Amino acid sequence: MTDTRGMSAPIALAPPRDRAVLRIAVLALATAVVAALALGLGAGGLDWQLIASLRAPRVAAAAGVGSLLALAGLGLQVLLRNPLADPYVLGHSTGASVGALVALLLGVQLWMGAAAGALVAGLALLWLARPALAVADDASPRLILLGAMLAALFGSVATLLLTLVPDQRLRGAIFWMVGDLSGAGASVWNLAGAGVFVAWLWARGRSVDRLMLGADAAWLLGEPVRRLRLELLLLASLAVGLAVATAGAIGFVGLVVAQGWRLAGVLRTRELAALTALSGAALVMAADLLARLVVAPLELPVGAVMSLLGAPCFIWFLVRGAK
């Protein structure tokens, strides 16, 4: 969509960099506006005390979680060569929930348990999908179905674990299952994690672009494919783990954001990473704002709001035949 150049233009020169910068700048501005709205709106109005102590941490958590999940989606899509990959759909988020619950039961750091759970889910999916990925035939439906089954499996394990959680901790445990920001405290780790992920994608931009051509093709072009994919899986798992530890299993951010930008014609990893991080943050901040405002003074879990927005998008992508 961004390419309106004639065929005579020399290839690899004159990428639409100016436009990319403009797009990123405009989106950063829009994200700032959403953040300002999220900080300013809600019960209590513009009370600085309230904003600083309650809303700011929550908005920061929403932004961090949104960025992380959107970036994890981008990473998994390249890793699995499937534009419909999403940490929620493929079971990474539920794997992270199981990990978080185990951590809760053992009394270790939640985010570690969640990250480990996401990694296990990711490795399980890669291992199960290996024949399909190796042959590189059109494995899309199989991969999505495998992920859905893994998600169901982890989901039932999580439900079983919930019955073991002592009553006084049950409230906290259910928190992750739904996807909710009401109890989320500010954590610099989310935003820092998103920053690291974007930095990695920026540094490896061209290599990740080549992974889109296929693992064999990228290797033939001199890319250290094995290492790239391992780093990508680790980053995506860590991102999902951090996000799930903060806000539970919020779905569809990973799918909608990165693939939405691709459909809009953004296919360079560097630009895509920046746009994905920003719009992931904006999307979850907006969804959380809706969750707070729609039936105020009651609050909806943000995970439910995102699914209400995201599931129709996923269906639209599928029906549209996004491959």
Add this chain to the structure above:
Amino acid sequence: MSETPLLETRALTVRAAGRALVERLDWRVHGGERWCVIGRNGAGKSLVLRALAGLGVPAREGQVLWQGRAQQDWPVGTAATLRALMPQQAQDRFALTVERTLALSRVASSASVGDLSELMTALDIAPLAARRADQLSGGERQRVALAQCAVQGAALMLLDEPVSFQDPAHQQVVGRWLSEAATPARAWVASAHDPAWIGRVATHVLALSGDGAWQAGPASKILSAPVLERTYGCAWRNVEGTWLPA
């Protein structure tokens, strides 16, 4: 012929499903040579090309050398300048344009290819530059895949069926380009089926019987009734210089 071959195999055996498709292949490809690999369906042409490129195959023994050094001893980045592979089927999953797909295929050695628009014109894909690669016709995508391989600028191009989807006119287009693509420092190896087309573009032929046996040599010698018969399992006759199945 005394200089280091671009490609050399030493006792290369490739197996699939427990069967040796090619057995103890000793073979050299030098700069300037244009090789076609022939063999019936399932004879192992694609697997041999994959093995030559360094990609995984079900089972293999023996050695493949690029420019005198075992393929696994080259760093992966340098290997990209030594050999390129055009797969039989492109695997497009993302909506990349032709232009972008080609840009991503450029490596250090690509500078030697020269002007890309010239290459695109020669392969008749210039009008497709802004189109999505995953939405092209089979023949168009195949020519783009050939251009991807070419733009890498590697000394050796391994091409898995570069003309199987081409209409007669574009078989000529691709054939013409291939005939000029092998310079003294460059060579290509392509699997193909039509002896008439092969006779026009190739200098050498490697014939695979599919049972392990193989025969390599100048095209004029290999493209003969006995070899074609052994390769394809049917009788052949030469009609005014063109080989046809009888």
